[in-house]
Amino acid sequence: MKTSRRKPYLHRRLTALALAMMTVVGLSSCGVNTQSSSGANSSAAGTKVDTINYALWSNPSGRFNPQTYQTDYDRAIVFTVFSRLVVLDKDQGYQASLAKSYSWSDDYTTLNFELRKGVKWHDGKPLTAADVKFTYSAIADPDFPTGIPEFAKHLKGFEDYTEHKTDDLAGITVEDNYHVSFHFQTPYSGALTYFTDKPVLAEHIWKNTPVKDWNSATELLRNPVGTGPYKFVKFVDGQYVQLEANDDYYGGKPATKNFVFKVVNQDTVQTAISNGEVDIAEISDWNPSQISAYKDAGVNVIEETADGGQYLSLDTANPKLSDQRVRQALVYAIDRKSIVDSLLYGHGKVINADVQPDDPALPKDLNTYAYSKKKAQQLLSEAGWKDSDGDGILDKDGEKFTFQINFPTGNKIRELSAPIIQQNLKDIGIDATLNSADFNTTLAILQDSGRRYDGVLMGGTFRPRQFGGSNWWARWGSDGEAKTALDKVSSDVEEKSYLKSAADYLRIQNKAVPFVWLYSPNDGFAVRKQVKDFSPYTYETFVNVQQWYVTK
Known part of the structure; x- marks a missing residue:
């Protein structure tokens, strides 16, 4: 060996x-702590409360199977119940x-x-x-x-x-x-x-x-049995998921008896965490006034490098989007830096491939698709889309260029980005419309491989050393040049060769534009000062959840 x-x-x-x-x-x-948590051994142990409340932006789908879950909301429960x-x-x-x-x-x-x-x-x-x-x-x-x-x-x-x-x-x-x-x-x-x-x-x-x-198998999906630090108790659709401590957990008896994932509207989460209804919440708004309000209320703010990104999935099987030049034009047309600056207040990065922004495999020579109406219009014209009747809307072979932007509710920044993207597309002659629905309804559009769509705003989580993952919904890459490149990436173990293969694949993806990459927002958490031993890091939020506890 x-x-x-x-x-x-x-x-x-x-x-x-x-x-x-x-x-x-x-x-x-x-990676797990095999010792008793500091909370259990602390002199303040007698002042601990018996429940941690963790805010979720959207309702889990209830698919609590560790192999078939497909949303980050289900993933949070899965990673707490299973090992x-x-x-x-x-x-x-x-x-x-x-x-x-x-x-x-x-x-x-x-x-x-x-x-x-x-x-x-x-x-x-x-x-x-x-x-x-x-x-x-x-x-x-x-x-x-x-x-x-x-x-x-x-x-x-x-x-x-x-x-x-x-x-x-x-x-x-x-x-x-x-x-x-x-x-x-x-x-x-x-x-x-x-x-x-x-x-x-x-x-x-x-x-x-x-x-x-x-x-x-709804009964099994909604009553998961794992080996993780917390046992499943109840899922009240649209409200919360209740868990209880697994005293026999191999990583040590959890410091807190109950763990509740609460579905909380982002517009009210600040109030909920300030008054103690919620102990931990992911930050959905980097507005300086919102961050100051948290700090003024004695709430700790934790910021870390992102492990995910937001993007506009494109149906490459849709006839009007099958031309690579059209897809490239859409990226040029969207002022992505403005979205990062205005909605994230600079707490994030524009991305140009399905890879973490600081991953060493990311090649420095990718097309950055810097915002350019002129370049977008040029590419659309080359693809045959022109305003032949002077009504301000591009057309081709008698068909108007309409584009429906589907987006889920629950992520405030994503919701706010939708009308910006809509206006950007209108500025180049595309008749863009918005269609919002709850997260699971929107996700169903992508899950149905036979369903045609224009664009779906969605978020995905990067995975170290893995590309082309199913959580980046792209109807592209399963054959041809991209598939060959992916196969090369997965078989390269030696670092120098792996980095070259990964960079080659990312260049292919960057050119093909299977989706409009938007931004990678920095991850942030608002944490009540009474919360102890909460220490997330990139890719791992719940890895030491058995150690978390809250004091009165």
């Missing part, structure tokens, strides 16, 4: 080779969590996990390696309801399994209750990242439900 000391990951200058060589990460370096084999540390290095340790084979095609002993599901049944195999075999099933992830396609035996030539996926083997191995067809640079994003689920809970029915 290859062995090496762990070093910082990605833009902290970790090479992929060193990453692949990381092995036997034990309890002492584990992951590995998590990311502050330097974006991989840390064993539900796993006790892991190791790579000499050729980097086999990843071995040793699981912690004594871990129990919330219903008292023991977690075993069989649960791990069941979880990650399911995603290779051709009936997997959200589309087979790239991770599964890299496993040995994938084709035979997905074509029902065998009932056993050769790419996942179990030695005993505590040892499970993943075998890949080639070295796979994004393997560990997948585990940081998709927790393990219980075989005994889900095995009797066909995979094709996983997203319609």
